[in-house]
Amino acid sequence: MTHTQLRPPTMADVARLAGVSHQTVSRVLGDHPNVREQTRVRVLRAIEEMGYRRNSSARALVTRRTRTLGVVASDTTLYGPASTLFALEEAARAEGYLALERQSAQTVRRRSLFGRPSLRRLTVEELSEALDHLGEGGVEGVVAIAPQRSAVEALAELRHPFPVVVVGSGPGVDIPSVSVDQQLGGRLATAHLLAAGHRTVWHLAGPEDWQEAADRAAGWRSTLEAEGVEPPMLLRGDWSPLSGYRAGQELAGWVGRGLTAVFVANDQMALGVLRALREAGVRTPQDVAVVGFDDIPESEFFAPPLTTVRQDFEAVGKQGIALLLDLIEGRPPAASRIAIEPQLVVRASTFPYTAQAERVPL
Amino acid sequence: MTHTQLRPPTMADVARLAGVSHQTVSRVLGDHPNVREQTRVRVLRAIEEMGYRRNSSARALVTRRTRTLGVVASDTTLYGPASTLFALEEAARAEGYLALERQSAQTVRRRSLFGRPSLRRLTVEELSEALDHLGEGGVEGVVAIAPQRSAVEALAELRHPFPVVVVGSGPGVDIPSVSVDQQLGGRLATAHLLAAGHRTVWHLAGPEDWQEAADRAAGWRSTLEAEGVEPPMLLRGDWSPLSGYRAGQELAGWVGRGLTAVFVANDQMALGVLRALREAGVRTPQDVAVVGFDDIPESEFFAPPLTTVRQDFEAVGKQGIALLLDLIEGRPPAASRIAIEPQLVVRASTFPYTAQAERVPL
DNA sequence: GAGGTCATTGTGAGCGCTAACAATTCATGG
DNA sequence: CCATGAATTGTTAGCGCTCACAATGACCTC
Numbered sequence: 001m002t003h004t005q006l007r008p009p010t011m012a013d014v015a016r017l018a019g020v021s022h023q024t025v026s027r028v029l030g031d032h033p034n035v036r037e038q039t040r041v042r043v044l045r046a047i048e049e050m051g052y053r054r055n056s057s058a059r060a061l062v063t064r065r066t067r068t069l070g071v072v073a074s075d076t077t078l079y080g081p082a083s084t085l086f087a088l089e090e091a092a093r094a095e096g097y098l099a100l101e102r103q104s105a106q107t108v109r110r111r112s113l114f115g116r117p118s119l120r121r122l123t124v125e126e127l128s129e130a131l132d133h134l135g136e137g138g139v140e141g142v143v144a145i146a147p148q149r150s151a152v153e154a155l156a157e158l159r160h161p162f163p164v165v166v167v168g169s170g171p172g173v174d175i176p177s178v179s180v181d182q183q184l185g186g187r188l189a190t191a192h193l194l195a196a197g198h199r200t201v202w203h204l205a206g207p208e209d210w211q212e213a214a215d216r217a218a219g220w221r222s223t224l225e226a227e228g229v230e231p232p233m234l235l236r237g238d239w240s241p242l243s244g245y246r247a248g249q250e251l252a253g254w255v256g257r258g259l260t261a262v263f264v265a266n267d268q269m270a271l272g273v274l275r276a277l278r279e280a281g282v283r284t285p286q287d288v289a290v291v292g293f294d295d296i297p298e299s300e301f302f303a304p305p306l307t308t309v310r311q312d313f314e315a316v317g318k319q320g321i322a323l324l325l326d327l328i329e330g331r332p333p334a335a336s337r338i339a340i341e342p343q344l345v346v347r348a349s350t351f352p353y354t355a356q357a358e359r360v361p362l
Numbered sequence: 363m364t365h366t367q368l369r370p371p372t373m374a375d376v377a378r379l380a381g382v383s384h385q386t387v388s389r390v391l392g393d394h395p396n397v398r399e400q401t402r403v404r405v406l407r408a409i410e411e412m413g414y415r416r417n418s419s420a421r422a423l424v425t426r427r428t429r430t431l432g433v434v435a436s437d438t439t440l441y442g443p444a445s446t447l448f449a450l451e452e453a454a455r456a457e458g459y460l461a462l463e464r465q466s467a468q469t470v471r472r473r474s475l476f477g478r479p480s481l482r483r484l485t486v487e488e489l490s491e492a493l494d495h496l497g498e499g500g501v502e503g504v505v506a507i508a509p510q511r512s513a514v515e516a517l518a519e520l521r522h523p524f525p526v527v528v529v530g531s532g533p534g535v536d537i538p539s540v541s542v543d544q545q546l547g548g549r550l551a552t553a554h555l556l557a558a559g560h561r562t563v564w565h566l567a568g569p570e571d572w573q574e575a576a577d578r579a580a581g582w583r584s585t586l587e588a589e590g591v592e593p594p595m596l597l598r599g600d601w602s603p604l605s606g607y608r609a610g611q612e613l614a615g616w617v618g619r620g621l622t623a624v625f626v627a628n629d630q631m632a633l634g635v636l637r638a639l640r641e642a643g644v645r646t647p648q649d650v651a652v653v654g655f656d657d658i659p660e661s662e663f664f665a666p667p668l669t670t671v672r673q674d675f676e677a678v679g680k681q682g683i684a685l686l687l688d689l690i691e692g693r694p695p696a697a698s699r700i701a702i703e704p705q706l707v708v709r710a711s712t713f714p715y716t717a718q719a720e721r722v723p724l
Numbered sequence: 725g726a727g728g729t730c731a732t733t734g735t736g737a738g739c740g741c742t743a744a745c746a747a748t749t750c751a752t753g754g
Numbered sequence: 755c756c757a758t759g760a761a762t763t764g765t766t767a768g769c770g771c772t773c774a775c776a777a778t779g780a781c782c783t784c
Contacts, residue, residue, distance in 0.1 A: 008523060010769095010770055010771085011770065011771065012770080012771095020733075020734090021733065021734050021735080022734095022770090022771080023733075023734065023735080023772080023773095024732090024733060024734080026771070026772065026773095027732095027733090030772085033731095034730095034731055034732055034733090035732075035733090036731085036732065036733090039732085039733085051521070051523070053494075053497060053498065053523065054498070054770085054771075055423070055500075055769085055770050055771070056428075056498055056499060056500040057419045057420075057422035057423040057428065057500055057769085057770080057771090058419075058423050058739090058769070058770035058771040058772090059770080059771060059772075060419035060739095060771095061417070061419040061420050061423055061739050061740065061741085061769090061770080061771070061772095062738080062739050062770085062771050062772045062773075063739090063771085063772070063773095064739080066418075066419065067499075068462075068499065076444075076448050082438075082439075082444055083439070086438050086439065086465065089463050089464070089465055090465060093464070093465070093495075098462055098464065098495070098496075098499045099462070099463050099464075100430075100460055100461070100462055100463075101451050101461050101462075101463045102451070102455070102460065102461075103448065103451055103452060103455070132415075133455075133460070134460075135415060136415065136416070136418055137418060137429075137430065137460040138417075138418040138419055159413070161370060161413070161415065240659070241659065241660055241662065241663040242662075242663075244663075245663060268659065268660060271660055271663045271664075272663050274665075275663050275665060278665060297439070297602070297603060297630065298603055298630060298633055298660055300603065300604075301603040301604075301606075301607060301633045301634050301637050302633075303636075303637060303640060303665040372739095372740055372741085373740065373741065374740080382763075382764090383763065383764050383765080384740090384741080384764095385742080385743095385763075385764065385765080386762090386763060386764080388741070388742060388743095389762095389763090392742085395761095396760095396761055396762055396763090397762075397763090398761085398762065398763090401762085401763085416740085416741075417739085417740050417741070419739085419740080419741090420739070420740035420741040420742090420769090421740080421741055421742075422741095422769095423739090423740080423741070423742095423769050423770065423771085424740085424741050424742045424743080424768080424769050425741085425742065425743095425769090426769080
């Protein structure tokens with residue numbers, strides 16, 4: 001047992017031991033300039049000797065600053081939200097803040113009967129309760145990792161005594177936000193496939209309610225339309241490998257009937273698609289090229305290694321915290337809608353960009 | 363903008379509006395029994411009207427309770443630590459606590475040159491700083507997700523004014539801990555392969571410093587030795603798919619020379635092994651059976667689907683928080699070394715248990 | 725040597741809340 | 755009708771800290 005149950009020493013105790021007033025101790029701790037070196041050393045020694053630490057509650061009470069930020073997240077078992085969360089904590093720490101985490105959905109069972117937790121919509125009540133909870137924890141502001149449109153809308157309705165920034169959801173309701181430019185990602189993926197010679201590109205999208213899913217699909221659609229190509233039927237999954245597998249089985253049925261390339265809205269579903277195609281005797285990329293989204297650490301080792309779109313979560317975290325701090329400090333924020341550029345990572349699941357430069361437009 | 367910059371109302375403000383004393387307001391908020399219903403309603407209405415929230419710092423100052431727990435983690439991009447973190451937050455919330463998160467390693471770049479962040483050892487200084495930081499955030503206790511032996515040792519040395527519980531590291535230094543029984547996991551995996559008819563089982567272990575890696579290897583070794591089998595050369599990786607890929611290339615060279623089964627210490631490395639074997643023309647499971655560890659959501663969709671060992675992180679989180687709270691409240695903990703049982707999940711990367719029941723002992 | 729300036733230290737108040745105790749009200753029974 | 759005790763409400767004193775201001779003393783300047 002390396003901790004004691006005794007009441008911890010106070011500033012006054014330290015002051016007494018050092019033979020100064022409590023205010024001088026406070027000054028030393030606050031790096032106040034006008035303290036004689038000799039006094040400073042004496043105080044520091046006393047602090048060391050007693051193992052003194054300032055009481056954060058007392059400080060927060062008088063300064064009205066807790067130096068704590070809240071993070072609300074829903075399904076943090078997904079790669080994107082999880083990566084964002086860690087980037088946020090890191091950025092907050094760099095700014096001298098602590099991160100209070102709070103998942104807003106109730107127990108997310110690790111996997112349902114067949115491989116994946118079911119995605120839950122965030123209700124207004126859940127979000128409201130989460131914000132209240134964080135508020136009672138004394139946060140000065142909150143970053144919400146809210147990729148679902150419904151969540152952002154709920155956030156816009158809610159009243160709270162601190163600023164809130166949304167990350168992970170693109171333009172939508174009028175809330176300060178930071179996100180990766182998902183439409184651009186969709187365009188990059190689709191254009192890559194078209195440039196490799198494919199006449200058209202199919203798309204397996206994410207859940208309807210997710211802003212990111214909608215944006216990726218919009219990027220896909222606009223790229224096709226700009227080339228005068230009628231977008232084929234859109235498939236939907238729930239981000240899970242299993243849903244990708246099922247969609248892949250369906251896609252396999254279209255091979256030979258115009259399907260040669262698929263843009264899948266995330267890497268996990270792409271994994272399922274790859275497996276379904278393989279089981280159906282369809283080769284990747286010879287018969288069907290596949291592009292994913294996210295660039296999870298595993299995708300480089302899929303069979304075959306997956307071409308995908310990488311998102312810079314670190315940048316999202318940094319910008320999100322920067323924006324939130326601007327709001328907290330009352331500074332005019334540099335921008336209240338920040339978009340980060342994604343990046344295409346080409347691997348073996350598509351033909352290299354240069355291999356079939358000849359493209360046949362319709 | 364849904365927040366105001368005005369000074370928030372205090373209990374006294376509410377009391378004035380409701381025509382009672384601030385203490386009565388406090389009583390209402392604290393669900394104190396002896397408050398007349400009529401008064402209660404009046405106070406509640408005033409609270410509602412002013413949008414009043416209790417000041418957590420003031421409460422914490424006088425009650426000496428912050429209802430906040432800290433979590434230190436190092437590499438939270440790995441599946442295990444990440445899952446544990448979320449389980450901890452959930453369990454803490456269920457007990458009415460908030461979770462203050464703090465990563466102890468500095469910036470973990472998402473991926474180094476070739477696919478993975480490098481694993482960092484936690485130094486005593488880093489851990490010490492992390493605990494200090496959390497301490498200044500007012501935590502009542504800390505859960506450390508510390509799978510590295512060096513981290514646990516550092517923790518044992520450190521002096522801190524609150525209880526600390528370690529999760530994810532098995533028995534070792536004398537610190538209260540909760541973890542999955544990794545040795546049992548190693549035994550399950552190895553016994554499964556032996557029972558399927560393999561003469562021996564190779565092992566690709568995790569990094570040397572990781573307690574989990576050591577325990578899994580120990581379970582593997584003891585199972586072989588109990589059967590009178592001399593354990594083959596042990597390979598090491600760093601948990602990443604890339605390191606698995608490299609080890610897989612080496613393993614492929616041993617096929618035909620007694621290698622028919624491999625137990626890989628985590629699923630990500632197993633993914634790399636599978637790819638290397640495939641590229642070398644080695645079939646799984648016909649030529650070489652592979653077992654992983656962790657049961658990440660993707661492993662069901664690997665090529666082939668991976669037999670692996672599932673860990674119950676939710677249980678780890680619950681037990682970890684329960685143990686920490688016992689310590690905080692000064693209750694005698696039920697047990698200060700808790701082990702959770704892992705579970706074998708059989709898939710196509712090994713022959714089903716029943717397929718080759720005939721086992722030929724040496 | 726009086727007056728001024730600066731560096732250094734101390735004093736007092738009060739942040740918003742809860743806990744302990746004091747005061748008031750109300751119903752009841754003798 | 756008044757004592758008696760329970761129910762209800764109010765009063766007071768800090769929790770440990772920072773802020774504003776006051777006090778002290780050393781050192782100049784003319």
